[in-house]
Amino acid sequence: MMKRWLLGLLLCCAMLPASAHKPSDSYLSLDVQGEKVSGQWDIALRDLDYAIGLDQNGDGKLTWDEIRTRHAAIAAYALERLxxxxDDGAxxxxxxxxxxxxxTDxxxxxxxxxxxxxxSPAALIIGYRLFADLDPQHKGLLRLTHAGVTSTAIFEPSHAQQRLSLAAPDQWRQFSAYVKDGVWHIWIGYDHILFLLSLLLPAVLLAAPANNLRGAFIDVLKVVTAFTLAHSLTLTLASLSLxxxxxxxxESAIAASxxxxxxxxxxxLFRGRRPWAAFGFGxxxxxxxxxxxxxxxxxxxALLASLFGFNLGVEIGQLCIVAVFLPxxxxxxRTRFYHHLLTGGSAVIALVALVWFIERALDIQAQWIGV
Known part of the structure; x- marks a missing residue:
């Protein structure tokens, strides 16, 4: 029975996305000047290839010539969905x-x-449906500038149309959107989740005295706090381009962790130094x-507000995972199941992460060449 359970766990883990840590996002920048709106829309080639087919010879690589011949198709596909x-019309x-x-990806x-x-608009109404029929998890990240003021928004199927005020941007809506995105980012970040769970699995066995819940909670708190402090530090430094x-x-180092x-x-390997390991890898x-x-x-x-909201969302998502895991x-x-989970489950996690590491370090699944 236990072998069947571990085999099932292995199959489930093997189905997790291996090489791509970052979810599907596009980046839409709009600059409003009077009646004119200047726009730039960055869309991942891998997503466009899946949607409309860019790799014409089917060799798994994209060349500049292949992309150039599909320029009209790319523009038509994207702008039909934007x-x-x-308030006066389209x-x-x-x-x-x-x-x-x-x-970065x-x-x-x-x-x-x-x-x-x-x-000349007082508000801009934006409808965003890119990849809505192909990927319900896709998000469009908007940067909107007007008269020196920058505001942001996140589009997804449940928020496909938004009305954005140019005179008085809704700062709370922008902040809450990044909190929600931070929660979602940690929940679909399988490598982050498996790293955290691997460090937390021994907590209820190492707690003293007599494996009490308070001791387990303190051990978990040390690990989670160390991980939070570390990734908050580098998240801030990297987002500010420092x-x-x-x-x-x-991505290879994350898989190795x-x-x-x-x-x-x-x-x-860490022998009582799991919080330090959590900090280092965090x-x-x-x-x-x-x-x-x-x-x-x-x-x-605008970055500081979005950064704080996103990081807060990551922490909320992380605490939700801990709140489910610890009880x-x-x-x-004390069950045999848990001891098998600790050893057999950890072995499965290590094996899946090894596949991630090989694919990321050697770029085995990379389909894009210099264009």
Whole structure:
């Protein structure tokens, strides 16, 4: 029975996204000047290839010629799913230019366009439906500038249309949107979750005296606090562009941290120093979190508010995971099931993380070449 359970766990873990840590995002920048709106829309080539097919020869690589011949299709597909309007009516949108740019998670198509509105708007109504029929988790991150003021918004299927005031941006809505995005980011960050759970699994067994809940809580608190302080530090530094590391190095190091945290449950490596391990590896995980904000290119004023909201959301999402894990782990701590979970489950986690590490370090699944 236990072997079947572990096999099932292995199959479930194997189905987790391996090479791509960052979820599907696009970056939309709008600058409103009178009746004119200048726009730039960065969309991942991997997402466009899935949606409309860019790899014409099917060799798993994209060349500049393949992308250039699909410029009209890219513009048509994207702009059909973006609507700009004022209270006086719809704005007409025209494509200006298409380029290619590198983001932290790969190559992006850069679509530049101009929109002409019926009047100089007091508010801009934006409808966003990119990839809505293909990926319900896709998000559009907006940077809107007007008269030197920058505001932000996040579009998803449940918030596909938003009315944004240009004169008085809704700061609370912007902040809460990034809190929600931070929660979601940690919940779908399988490598972050497995790293944290690997460090927390021994907590209910190491607590003294007699494996009491208070002792387990204190042990968990030490680990979570160390992880939080570390990733908050590097998230802030990286988002403010004070420190930068290559994305491939960061993602590979995150996978390596999951391996070591899981192996520690089978063969002790840290020997009572799990909070220090959480802090050390948490520094690396912070760089992974920062990729969401780095690519949006916000000015410092707007960035600080978004950064605080996003980091708060990450912590809330993390605490929700701990709140579910700790009581269940404490109830099961004396069972054979939990001891098998600690060893067998950790071995499975280490194996899955090893696959992640190989794919990320060697870039095995990379499909984009220099364009």
């Amino acid at each position: 609507n700009l309007a004022t 704005c007409s949108v025209h494509t200006d230019q298409q380029l290619i740019d590198d983001h 790969g190559a992006y198509s850069v679509l530049r366009f101009t929109a002409t509105c019926p009047s 420190i930068s590391l290559p994305s491939r190095l960061v 999951v391996i070591l945290a899981a192996v520690n449950n089978v063969y002790p 520094l690396i995980h912070g760089f992974g979190f920062a990729s969401v904000l780095i690519d949006l290119g916000l000015p410092k004023g 269940l782990a404490f109830l099961l701590r």
